[in-house]
Amino acid sequence: MATLESKRFLKRDEATGLYHLGLRFIEMASPVLQDADLQRWAQPHLERLSAECGETVNLAVLDNTHVIYLQVIEGPQRVKLAATVGQRLPAFCTASGKAFLAYLPDDQVRSILSEGLTKYTENTRVSLADLYEDLRVTRERGFAISEQEYEKDINAVAAPILDAKGCPLAVIAIAGPSFRLLRERMLMLGQSIQAKTDAIAREVGPAGLSVIVSKASDFRHCRTN
DSSP: OHHHHHTTSEEEOTTTOOEEEOHHHHHHOGGGGGGOHHHHHHHHHHHHHHHHHOSEEEEEEEETTEEEEEEEEOOSOSSOOOOOTTOEEESTTSHHHHHHHTTSOHHHHHHHHTTOOOOOSTTOOOOHHHHHHHHHHHHHHTSEEEESSSSTTEEEEEEEEEOTTSOEEEEEEEEEETTTSOHHHHHHHHHHHHHHHHHHHHHHOHHHHHHHHHTTOOOOOOOOO
C-alpha cells in the first residue's frame, strides 16, 4: 500500500487511515472519471460556459507541480485548443496552475517553483519576481491569465473554486487561440468564470466540495492570509 501511495496510485486519508484512488489512475485511464461526482456537478456549468464563450472549457486539479485536466468541454469553433482528460500541464506557466498558486501558502509556492522553471515560449515567466507579482495580481483580480506562456498562440483564463476558507479545490479555465482570446476579452471572461465557480460553490456547499474534490485531488493546503 505504501508503494502504491508513493507512486500516486493511492491516496491515504490522514484522518481515517483509509485509502482511495489517486491521480495516477486519471493519467492512465481517463474513463475512471466518467461516473465521478466531479463530472456530475461540474458538467452543466462547463457546458453552459463553453456555449456562452464558444471556446474550450476545462476543469482541473493540482497535483504537486502540475495541473491535471479532469474534464474537458470542447468549443464549437473549427480552430480550437486540443485538450484531453488526464493531460498534465506545468502549474507555473498556465492559467489553471496560476489560479491555484495564487491561493497557496508561500512556502508551498516556493517549493513548487523550486522544482525548476522551463522557458517554453518567449512569453514564459522564469523570473521569480515576475511570477510572484503575477500571482499577487491574480489573487487581487480573482482569476489568472496566461498569454502564450506555455504554448505559442494559445491563451487562457482561469478561476478557482474556493471552499469556505478560501482554499482552491479545483479550477475552471477557458483556453483557445490567442487571436480570439485577446487580453480585453479574457478580462471579461474571467468574470464569467468566477460567476460559474461561485454558483458551483453555492450549489454543492463547502463541505460537499471538499469531500468530492478530495477523491481526485492530492492537494489539501490553502492560503489563509
